[in-house]
Amino acid sequence: GVFRDSQIQEVLDKLERELVGLKPIKTRIREIAALLLVDRVRKSLGLTSGPPSLHMCFTGNPGTGKTTVAMRMAEILHRLGYIRKCTLAAVTRDDLVGQYIGHTAPKTKEVLKRAMGGVLFIDEAYYLYRPENERDYGQESIEILLQVMENQREDLVVILAGYKDRMETFFQGNPGMSSRIAHHLDFPNYTADELIAIAKLMLEKQQYRFSPEAEKAFYQYLPRRMQMPNFANARSVRNALDRARLRQANRLFARHQDTITKKDLITIEAEDILVSRVFRNDQPDPNQTIDQE
Structure with a gap:
């Protein structure tokens, strides 16, 4: 009954119609939806399981459907009751990081406040991390994000997006971020x-x-x-x-x-x-x- 009530199939069908190709991505979305659905059913039967980790990373070149899939993911998470609002807040470094000392924390917190209860989609997330510039404020934003991803993971799902090689470098420099990402989806180029x-x-x-x-x-x-x-x-x-x-x-x-x-x-x-x-x-x-x- 949960599957029918949540109308997940409707979202999956919409994704199928909206996006040409992307077979591996559609398969992964189905798998994640199944995992979340089973978790819901277990919970309804009183079976114990910790809340599944939902933060994700979408890698691939521009124009491969990452934002569209993120929007559908928000719909699935909302229908299954993992997030309160069916919203996707799409941001980049400029929305999170300030140019002066003391500006970054309020900016990042403001974005988080707006995104809370839904999905936060950070495009080109690797620009947050600039190790070559020790006076860069991106690290401050990362620290705040990490805290929220850990402590408020039942009220916010974060999706990081960008080129695959740059995201890998980003994770090497930020193991804390890497360990909080449960699902990696790599978007192929279109033929x-x-x-x-x-x-x-x-x-x-x-x-x-x-x-x-x-x-x-x-x-x-x-x-x-x-x-x-x-x-x-x-x-x-x-x-x-x-x-x-x-x-x-x-x-x-x-x-x-x-x-x-x-x-x-x-x-x-x-x-x-x-x-x-x-x-x-x-x-x-x-x-x-x-x-x-």
Whole structure:
């Protein structure tokens, strides 16, 4: 009955719909949900078990779905009664650490007060730790976080997020933090096919679609963009689609008196993609206008 009452399946289904791919992550979320569910049932039958440790670490490159999964995790924890509020407070170093002596503790405590009863998501958590600068105030924030993670773990779940290698270095320098993290989830990069599926979902949500030629052009665009610096998975796909919509709008606007149909308004054409800078090396035509994404 607990499983049905908590409607966990609903959250898991939503995650399945929302996120393309990420099989290992979805499996881990299911496993964690099962663990928490069993803990609830044991408690209801009077079986003793200490409260499970719930703090987590999400590693992976930008745009791999870490924040979305954290939001769904908050929903699962709330439905099972592990947190009072179905909230996710997403913060970075700037929200926690002050620039002057005496500023950090109040800032960190203010964030904790706001997050209490829900989930605190600290993105790029390793920036809290700067051992090369002994006058850095990040360590003070870490000490306060550790205290709360230990003493108020029944009222706050902390999720640390960032690049895998940097998080590992962070944990080496902060064994206290490492020992309080119960679940490590590593988010893989998306494949080109998964990114195409993501692009189509994004367009559909905004009532756009690719023409068959535009889809082919996007297939050519992706591997080129993935090789370039600062590629951020789904985030870069969103940016590319924003640029394509901008170009489509300009293309339609340039037609002046021509009648514009509904089909025109919802269709992204190949030319809206092919003018991207990623094709720059492919285009010998000096008159071709190039765009920046």
